[in-house]
Amino acid sequence: HFSASWSEEQIRNASEGHALLTWSPSKAVESMPVMVRGDGIYLYDTTGKEWMDWTSQAVCTNVGQTVSPRVKEAINAQMDKYSFVYGGLALTEPRARLSKLMSELMPTGLSGFVFPSSGSEANEAAIAMARRFTGKTKILTWYRSYHGGTSASSSATGDYRRLMAVEAPGFVKVWNPQPQFWEFGGSSEEERTASSLLMLEEQILNEGPHDIASLMFESVPGSAGVMKLPPGYMQGVRALCDKYEILLHMDEVMVGFGRTGKMWGFQHYEGVVPDIVTAAKGLTGSIMPLSMTAVSDDMKAFFHDNALGWGSTFQAHPTALACGYANMLDMLEQDTIGHVERLAPVFEQHVKELARHPCVKQYRSTGLFGCLDVQTVGGEQPQFTHQPKTSASLAYAKAAADQGLLTFFRPPVIHIAPPLIITEGELEKGFAKQHAALDALDEALGF
Ligand code: PLP
Numbered sequence: 001h002f003s004a005s006w007s008e009e010q011i012r013n014a015s016e017g018h019a020l021l022t023w024s025p026s027k028a029v030e031s032m033p034v035m036v037r038g039d040g041i042y043l044y045d046t047t048g049k050e051w052m053d054w055t056s057q058a059v060c061t062n063v064g065q066t067v068s069p070r071v072k073e074a075i076n077a078q079m080d081k082y083s084f085v086y087g088g089l090a091l092t093e094p095r096a097r098l099s100k101l102m103s104e105l106m107p108t109g110l111s112g113f114v115f116p117s118s119g120s121e122a123n124e125a126a127i128a129m130a131r132r133f134t135g136k137t138k139i140l141t142w143y144r145s146y147h148g149g150t151s152a153s154s155s156a157t158g159d160y161r162r163l164m165a166v167e168a169p170g171f172v173k174v175w176n177p178q179p180q181f182w183e184f185g186g187s188s189e190e191e192r193t194a195s196s197l198l199m200l201e202e203q204i205l206n207e208g209p210h211d212i213a214s215l216m217f218e219s220v221p222g223s224a225g226v227m228k229l230p231p232g233y234m235q236g237v238r239a240l241c242d243k244y245e246i247l248l249h250m251d252e253v254m255v256g257f258g259r260t261g262k263m264w265g266f267q268h269y270e271g272v273v274p275d276i277v278t279a280a281k282g283l284t285g286s287i288m289p290l291s292m293t294a295v296s297d298d299m300k301a302f303f304h305d306n307a308l309g310w311g312s313t314f315q316a317h318p319t320a321l322a323c324g325y326a327n328m329l330d331m332l333e334q335d336t337i338g339h340v341e342r343l344a345p346v347f348e349q350h351v352k353e354l355a356r357h358p359c360v361k362q363y364r365s366t367g368l369f370g371c372l373d374v375q376t377v378g379g380e381q382p383q384f385t386h387q388p389k390t391s392a393s394l395a396y397a398k399a400a401a402d403q404g405l406l407t408f409f410r411p412p413v414i415h416i417a418p419p420l421i422i423t424e425g426e427l428e429k430g431f432a433k434q435h436a437a438l439d440a441l442d443e444a445l446g447f
Pocket residue numbers: 058118119120121123146147148149218222223251252253254280281
């Protein structure tokens with residue numbers, strides 16, 4: 001049950017010889033477990049050790065590691081029919097089914113769909129569509145944001161990950177309503193909303209509304225640290241978009257499909273309907289690579305008569321679409337999102353209790369998505385993510401591994417994002433492990 005077809009030594013030798021990582025120095029492969037089996041929220045390595053998935057991998061294995069009979073059947077049935085049909089040449093049943101279902105899951109007014117393979121690609125498509133549709137160039141995005149690793153999506157990304165990117169033209173960064181290192185805009189949430197919107201409007205005016213195609217924001221900034229927006233902020237953003245004829249693009253790649261206890265993160269902002277929505281990860285539970293760019297009725301009508309002039313071979317890949325459709329039926333039938341909504345207060349209480357660790361400066365939580373900001377004794381950020389790992393980061397990683405907790409610390413934040421199918425009992429087990437790992441971090445930071 002726990003063995004792979006290759007011996008552990010064969011796997012390690014080949015991986016250490018050839019496998020490169022992208023977010024960290026590749027020597028990290030030497031200390032990684034070799035996974036051979038998954039079950040629900042758990043993974044098992046070659047030694048039989050059980051690892052609890054505390055991050056849903058890259059916040060994407062929302063339905064856990066067990067592939068449902070319906071999803072397996074959908075994938076196999078599709079493979080039995082044909083190998084691949086290119087989306088630009090013919091119609092397929094999986095595209096018809098998934099796009100119809102998605103139009104039902106979207107608010108009225110969003111009814112046209114492109115289905116690329118990754119979140120980055122969905123954003124590339126969205127950016128191209130916004131520019132083509134409006135005839136305008138600039139895309140405004142937040143500093144505290146992550147939108148992907150392709151050329152346009154990494155240029156849209158605002159945070160440190162862009163260090164190595166040569167930025168594509170046409171992207172302008174604006175301030176989030178929550179800057180990272182200082183308090184902004186007044187003492188109350190209402191004041192903060194008002195000042196943030198005034199500043200955004202001034203940026204729009206300075207950039208020239210006639211040049212701005214879209215405002216592209218994560219509905220709930222995820223990688224940047226599970227940030228809740230001050231009340232009324234997104235409604236104000238929508239109003240500015242309407243006033244200046246700018247498209248509102250919500251990036252739902254990380255939080256779409258239920259992470260925050262609602263189907264879409266933007267549903268936390270009453271009355272806000274975007275013009276463009278991008279999503280990925282949870283669409284197939286990451287069983288197969290698939291993403292989605294949803295656009296408004298007006299944009300759909302425009303592209304009915306005009307070519308976008310952007311493509312991807314695997315756009316509307318039939319097997320991935322069949323997988324996504326079956327996964328959506330599972331999630332709807334099992335009311336996975338209702339489950340997240342019901343567990344959210346229990347989860348938040350657990351996250352709140354983590355704040356008793358002195359290394360935790362503050363916490364945030366929504367749905368089954370939590371985040372801790374870690375601090376030093378002097379209240380500073382302990383390490384910047386792109387810097388070499390400190391002894392404290394290594395001590396935390398070791399303690400988490402000793403607990404069998406699959407998590408990572410991207411200073412200053414620790415994300416907590418278990419698969420959405422986690423039970424209340426499993427949450428309790430996971431948070432006990434999280435406490436133990438934070439005890440080690442407290443000690444390593446000298447508290
Ligand atoms: N947008 C957001 C909000 C994300 O969190 C991510 C990935 O984490 C992406 C886009 C990029 O998605 P992908 O890695 O599938 O290209």
